[in-house]
Amino acid sequence: MARYIIRRILWGIVLLILVSALTFVIFVVFPTANPAQLRAGRNASPAIIRHITVELGLNHSIFVQFWDYMKGIFFHFNFGYSYYSQQPVLTLIADRLPATLSLTIGAVILWVVAGIPIGIISAIKRGTFLDRTAMGVALTFVSMPVFWLALLLLYFFASDIGKFPLLPGANSYVGLTADPGKWFTSLILPWLVLAATQAAIYSRLLRGNLLEVMGEDYIRTARAKGLSERRVIWHHGVRSAITPVVTVLGLDIGGLLGGAVLTETVFEIHGIGLLNFNAINESDFPIVQGTVLLAAMFIIVMNIVVDVGYAYLDPRVKYS
Amino acid sequence: MSEALLSVQELRVAFHSDDGIVHAVDGISYEIGAGKTLGIVGESGSGKSVSSLTTLGLTRGSRAQIEGQMLFEGRDLITLPDDELRKIRGNDIAMIFQDPLSALHPFYRVGAQLMETIQVHRHVSKSAAKARAVELLELVGIPDPKRRVDQYPHEFSGGMRQRAMIAMALANEPKLLIADEPTTALDVTVQAQILALLADLQERLGMAIIIITHDLGVVAEIADEIAVMYAGRIVERGTTQEIFGAPQHPYTWGLLSSIPRLDSPRGEELVPISGRPPSLINRPSGCYFHPRCPYVRDAHKRVDPRLEPANGSTGHVVACLLEHAVRDRIWDGIQSGRDPEALRRMADASPSPAIPAGATPAAEESDGTDSEPSESRLVESESPAGERLPPTESPYIGPEETR
Numbered sequence: 116m117a118r119y120i121i122r123r124i125l126w127g128i129v130l131l132i133l134v135s136a137l138t139f140v141i142f143v144v145f146p147t148a149n150p151a152q153l154r155a156g157r158n159a160s161p162a163i164i165r166h167i168t169v170e171l172g173l174n175h176s177i178f179v180q181f182w183d184y185m186k187g188i189f190f191h192f193n194f195g196y197s198y199y200s201q202q203p204v205l206t207l208i209a210d211r212l213p214a215t216l217s218l219t220i221g222a223v224i225l226w227v228v229a230g231i232p233i234g235i236i237s238a239i240k241r242g243t244f245l246d247r248t249a250m251g252v253a254l255t256f257v258s259m260p261v262f263w264l265a266l267l268l269l270y271f272f273a274s275d276i277g278k279f280p281l282l283p284g285a286n287s288y289v290g291l292t293a294d295p296g297k298w299f300t301s302l303i304l305p306w307l308v309l310a311a312t313q314a315a316i317y318s319r320l321l322r323g324n325l326l327e328v329m330g331e332d333y334i335r336t337a338r339a340k341g342l343s344e345r346r347v348i349w350h351h352g353v354r355s356a357i358t359p360v361v362t363v364l365g366l367d368i369g370g371l372l373g374g375a376v377l378t379e380t381v382f383e384i385h386g387i388g389l390l391n392f393n394a395i396n397e398s399d400f401p402i403v404q405g406t407v408l409l410a411a412m413f414i415i416v417m418n419i420v421v422d423v424g425y426a427y428l429d430p431r432v433k434y435s
Numbered sequence: 436m437s438e439a440l441l442s443v444q445e446l447r448v449a450f451h452s453d454d455g456i457v458h459a460v461d462g463i464s465y466e467i468g469a470g471k472t473l474g475i476v477g478e479s480g481s482g483k484s485v486s487s488l489t490t491l492g493l494t495r496g497s498r499a500q501i502e503g504q505m506l507f508e509g510r511d512l513i514t515l516p517d518d519e520l521r522k523i524r525g526n527d528i529a530m531i532f533q534d535p536l537s538a539l540h541p542f543y544r545v546g547a548q549l550m551e552t553i554q555v556h557r558h559v560s561k562s563a564a565k566a567r568a569v570e571l572l573e574l575v576g577i578p579d580p581k582r583r584v585d586q587y588p589h590e591f592s593g594g595m596r597q598r599a600m601i602a603m604a605l606a607n608e609p610k611l612l613i614a615d616e617p618t619t620a621l622d623v624t625v626q627a628q629i630l631a632l633l634a635d636l637q638e639r640l641g642m643a644i645i646i647i648t649h650d651l652g653v654v655a656e657i658a659d660e661i662a663v664m665y666a667g668r669i670v671e672r673g674t675t676q677e678i679f680g681a682p683q684h685p686y687t688w689g690l691l692s693s694i695p696r697l698d699s700p701r702g703e704e705l706v707p708i709s710g711r712p713p714s715l716i717n718r719p720s721g722c723y724f725h726p727r728c729p730y731v732r733d734a735h736k737r738v739d740p741r742l743e744p745a746n747g748s749t750g751h752v753v754a755c756l757l758e759h760a761v762r763d764r765i766w767d768g769i770q771s772g773r774d775p776e777a778l779r780r781m782a783d784a785s786p787s788p789a790i791p792a793g794a795t796p797a798a799e800e801s802d803g804t805d806s807e808p809s810e811s812r813l814v815e816s817e818s819p820a821g822e823r824l825p826p827t828e829s830p831y832i833g834p835e836e837t838r
Contacts, residue, residue: 331537332532332534332537332538333537333538333539333540333541335488335493335532335538336532336538336539336540336600336603337540338491338493338524339491339493339524339525339529339530339532340524340525340551340552340555340603341521341522341523341524341525341526341552341555341556342521342525342551342555343521343555344517346555351540354540354542355540355541355542358542428542429541429542430541430542430587430589431541431587431589
């Protein structure tokens with residue numbers, strides 16, 4: 116098992132270098148504004164632009180730039196500096212990470228707490244009015260684009276523009292340490308938006324899995340043993356049906372930690388997603404590179420966690 | 436029989452499906468005494484598994500309609516409330532299934548699954564339950580049970596898994612063990628071991644066993660009585676000696692002829708039963724077996740046979756419209772290897788849809804057994820081999836069919 120994990124981590128590092136290289140190529144190949152010109156301002160003289168170009172190392176070839184970047188990471192753990200603010204990328208990311216973490220963790224709890232019971236109940240009450248209603252609502256949420264649902268909630272409930280001004284709207288996020296109460300209320304709408312779609316997906320996924328599992332032979336065995344239906348469903352049915360859901364959950368968390376770009380943008384939460392979004396708009400390449408690497412790292416790490424976790428959830432899975 | 440452990444009377448189980456009502460079990464009756472072994476034999480889709488699952492209430496549900504009576508120690512399992520039935524399941528009546536790999540939960544250790552069965556019916560400590568689990572594994576002949584008890588089902592071989600299933604079924608010393616195709620998924624050598632184990636355990640623990648199989652060979656050794664099922668009905672029932680010695684139903688003959696035998700002459704072919712089991716939604720008119728029966732007469736397509744004493748003896752019953760003397764002659768003929776056509780003549784059979792088209796017309800014409808040649812010819816041309824006649828399309832709709 117240890118060998119397996121080490122091998123996966125080494126492959127993950129190779130993958131991150133490839134992701135980084137790809138980001139470099141995309142940035143050079145696709146037309147972007149000249150970062151030096153952007154930085155120098157509207158009426159900068161060619162001399163100043165040239166000076167900035169040299170200062171940022173943009174006069175070197177892409178290979179040299181990539182090599183310098185990798186050297187910085189591996190020897191100094193330095194991910195470069197923002198073209199604009201000159202702040203280290205690592206510092207910027209560290210500042211923004213708590214907001215993204217808050218958003219992700221809250222939303223995950225919400226959708227797990229909502230989606231899993233709904234899925235189980237729907238499966239048990241299959242074909243009833245309850246099941247049809249729950250699955251209908253779920254389908255509606257799955258079909259709603261996140262940004263649209265976000266705008267809809269702001270339109271109705273945001274304290275500044277809402278018809279029913281109940282909750283803080285866009286740009287109201289404050290850190291947990293600064294004001295826990297406000298932190299909580301400001302995140303309610305974003306959590307709901309993120310969780311709605313996911314809860315819908317999870318409930319449908321779990322319902323389908325559980326219905327399949329309840330037709331398995333070992334469920335019949337469990338009933339034939341004389342177990343109560345509750346124990347048959349929870350101990351034998353849900354135990355099997357939940358395993359694939361746990362896998363998907365791990366991957367989803369990995370994806371979200373890289374930044375919930377749409378939700379963060381609509382609610383103006385200054386997390387990794389918004390940092391990335393703004394950096395792309397401003398051609399602030401070091402930040403784009405840094406956030407992309409972070410997102411890739413989360414996905415790779417969560418993939419490893421899921422695969423290792425699977426061996427514990429399903430005793431038939433063995434790694435060597 | 437007053438001492439019957441389980442007495443099933445006129446059991447009917449029907450499922451409502453999108454295609455119509457599936458009459459899985461259609462009025463079967465049987466009894467099994469304490470410590471006895473009953474074999475229920477039939478093809479897949481004959482209702483043999485459904486009838487046994489119903490014993491444990493495992494077919495209960497909104498889509499199943501269950502009628503009749505199943506008295507187990509005087510209590511009717513069909514009307515018993517779920518909570519009461521649950522106390523019987525795995526306790527007084529236990530069941531083992533065909534494929535032990537899929538019948539054991541893949542995520543729990545074998546020991547844990549055994550302990551669960553014990554602890555749901557008995558208030559014992561975890562350690563006592565575990566000790567009992569080890570004891571049970573030892574009882575069913577699993578070597579090194581102390582180590583095996585902590586393993587998962589996928590770490591067991593096929594035969595071991597079935598032994599573990601049996602151990603689980605025996606956990607609470609049931610009075611009745613229902614074994615649903617217990618050897619079908621196993622290697623032939625392992626099959627024999629499992630059957631020997633069941634027989635040995637029965638001797639030691641004194642439980643009754645219902646063994647469900649499609650293979651008459653499986654029950655030959657261990658069953659006291661055999662019930663042959665076809666299309667949801669029992670078509671023949673008798674002691675094992677009676678069924679093997681003087682079988683009465685053409686379907687039973689078919690099953691017996693399809694068992695490979697060591698003492699049969701070299702080169703002799705096994706005789707398969709032609710056609711397929713009938714649809715349980717649109718059942719054939721008259722005798723359900725008539726579309727596949729080589730000895731069918733026209734009347735058999737209209738009249739629904741009832742179980743009647745085969746031979747004066749009340750124990751051996753058969754649902755066949757052929758006369759007893761005719762049946763005896765045909766069975767003798769089958770055993771002495773007479774050709775099928777001669778056998779059919781003995782039965783005075785009408786041209787049968789079970790005979791492949793083109794194989795017999797000349798013979799049919801010359802033997803002159805048909806009372807209404809033109810009509811039966813017409814029937815034959817409309818129903819080629821193995822085809823099932825839905826009641827609505829059949830020219831013969833007997834009164835029984837409208838039930």
